[in-house]
Amino acid sequence: MSAQDKKRAKLVDVARHAGVSPGTVSNALHNTRFVEPETRRRIEEAIQALNYTPNIRARQLRTGKTNTIALLSSLPLTIASGASKLGFMMEVALTAAIMALEKQHALILIPPGENPLDRVSFDAAILIEPAENDPQLSALERAGIPCVTIGRTPGTRTPAPWVDLHSAATAGLLLAHLQAAGTSKCALFVGNIRRTSTLETEAAYRRWCEGRQLPIIYYLNESEGETAGYQAAHQLLQDDPEVDGVLVLVDTFASGAVRAFHETKTAIPERMRLVTRYDGIRARESQPQMTAMNMHLDEVARQAVTLLFEVLAGDSVEKSSGLMPELLVRKSTQR
Numbered sequence: 001m002s003a004q005d006k007k008r009a010k011l012v013d014v015a016r017h018a019g020v021s022p023g024t025v026s027n028a029l030h031n032t033r034f035v036e037p038e039t040r041r042r043i044e045e046a047i048q049a050l051n052y053t054p055n056i057r058a059r060q061l062r063t064g065k066t067n068t069i070a071l072l073s074s075l076p077l078t079i080a081s082g083a084s085k086l087g088f089m090m091e092v093a094l095t096a097a098i099m100a101l102e103k104q105h106a107l108i109l110i111p112p113g114e115n116p117l118d119r120v121s122f123d124a125a126i127l128i129e130p131a132e133n134d135p136q137l138s139a140l141e142r143a144g145i146p147c148v149t150i151g152r153t154p155g156t157r158t159p160a161p162w163v164d165l166h167s168a169a170t171a172g173l174l175l176a177h178l179q180a181a182g183t184s185k186c187a188l189f190v191g192n193i194r195r196t197s198t199l200e201t202e203a204a205y206r207r208w209c210e211g212r213q214l215p216i217i218y219y220l221n222e223s224e225g226e227t228a229g230y231q232a233a234h235q236l237l238q239d240d241p242e243v244d245g246v247l248v249l250v251d252t253f254a255s256g257a258v259r260a261f262h263e264t265k266t267a268i269p270e271r272m273r274l275v276t277r278y279d280g281i282r283a284r285e286s287q288p289q290m291t292a293m294n295m296h297l298d299e300v301a302r303q304a305v306t307l308l309f310e311v312l313a314g315d316s317v318e319k320s321s322g323l324m325p326e327l328l329v330r331k332s333t334q335r
Contacts, residue, residue, distance in 0.1 A: 009050035017046035029104070033313070067105045069308065070120070071096055072136055073112045073128040074195070078225030079252045087251075087280050088297070089128060092150065095301035096126060103309060117143055124312060126150065126304050127160075132194040148308045150300055152196045152319070161311055163303045164322040167197040170293055171204035173327050174247050174275045177291065181333040183245030183273050187216040189232050189257065190249045197277070201249050216240060220253050229256025237264055245273040251282040251292070258286055258332075273333045277325075288331035296323040 015022040020039060027033040028043045035043070046052070073089045089112070097107040108122060117139055125147040130137050132155035140147045151167070153159035178186055188205045190198045202217065209215045218236065220228035229248060233256065236243060248254035254276040258268065266272050268288055276283055279292035303320035310317045 009052040011052070013050055014043065014046045014052050017050060018042040068120075068122040069096075069100050069105050069107050069305075070110050070122040070125040071107055071128070072110045072125055074130045074134050074136060075112060075128065076223050076225075077112045079191075079222055079250055087282075088278055091280070091297045092126075092128060092301045092304075095298045096305050099302055099305035103305075115139065117145075124308055126308060129165075129195050129197060130154075130160075132156075146308065146311045148304055148311060150304055154194055154196045154199055161307050161317050161319060163300050163307065163320045165197060165295065165300070166322060166324055167200035168204050170277055170295075170325045171201040171247070171249075172208075173325070174277070174291075174293070175205065175208045177327060177329065177333060178245040178247065178273055178275055181245070181269070181273050182335070185213055185216075185240070185243045186245040186247065187218065187236055187240070187243045188247050188249070189218045189220055189229060189253050191222045191253075192219040193222055198249065201247070201277075205247065216243060220250075222250075225252050226256035226259070229253030230260045231256075233257035233260035234264070237266060244271065246275075248274060248276045251276045251278045251280050251290070254290055255282045255286060258290070262287075269331065269333050269335055275333060279328055283330075286332070291330045291333040292328055293325040294328055295325045299323045 011025055012022050015025045018025065018039075020043065024035060024039060025043055028035040028040050071089070071093055075088070093107065093109055100107045108120060115136070122145070125140055125145055127134070127137055127140075127147055127149045129151040130149045130153045132153070134153065137147065137149070137153060137160060147160050149160050149162040151165045152162045175186065188202065190202055205217070206215050218232040220232055222228075229252065232253070236246070246257065248257055254274060257274060261268055261272055261274075268274060275291045277293050277295070279294050283290040283292040300322055303322060307317060307320050
């Protein structure tokens with residue numbers, strides 16, 4: 001053992017320096033119980049003065065905990081990332097990883113479609129956009145693994161704690177913008193899986209249609225990705241050539257729809273206006289760029305990690321408010 005190791009401060013040294021019990025230091029470090037701000041300040045000063053570094057490996061051996069959080073997505077790979085391997089899930093992952101590390105936990109990214117419990121061990125999980133009767137969420141519950149979700153779990157009175165994505169309000173903003181941009185007849189493209197974002201968007205669209213038009217809704221197979229949007233756009237042009245606006249909930253579908261409109265020389269936005277929800281790489285690199293929503297996913301991820309640690313601390317929590325998305329107007333609706 002080196003001289004440096006011999007001199008390394010221990011948790012009891014921090015407790016003695018701060019004038020508190022070792023248990024109070026542990027609670028402050030791991031956020032397992034409430035610690036008074038003044039006490040926490042003394043502990044932080046003691047940590048700085050003694051250059052204390054927690055022995056993570058020793059604690060893992062003692063408690064049986066892995067100090068890892070799994071980030072899961074209920075959405076298939078075709079939607080969650082795509083060919084670029086960038087997207088909604090990866091944008092959430094970066095902020096979540098930083099937040100987790102600050103709390104001495106590592107974040108592991110589970111590819112969509114995999115059953116994580118078959119491959120790795122982890123202490124808690126964050127699940128993106130759960131479906132009704134989501135099999136991943138059910139597996140976590142059976143294993144007794146705490147989980148919070150980004151987006152509310154539909155179809156249950158007691159959903160897992162969640163961060164609100166404000167799907168109904170988002171749909172309302174996009175539809176109001178389409179109308180203001182000159183859309184006289186609007187269609188809706190949504191996925192065929194029951195998620196809160198899908199259900200709330202469809203409900204908002206049906207309300208918007210009242211007194212204006214009959215609803216025109218296409219339910220797309222999520223696993224088909226861009227191809228589903230491409231085929232739906234071609235079908236729309238055949239079924240109802242008077243439609244001049246479309247809300248495409250999933251950006252993957254929107255990319256396919258844009259390709260179909262280009263192929264049929266359906267000019268965007270002169271002949272067809274198009275909006276989507278997530279302002280990701282697909283929306284920004286589309287030609288023309290798509291009007292979309294800044295979903296503030298960094299804040300969503302921050303709230304998800306905070307909520308999860310409240311659950312781990314035994315607090316009774318229901319949800320976090322998220323942050324209201326912001327409309328970003330681009331050339332897909334600007335003449």
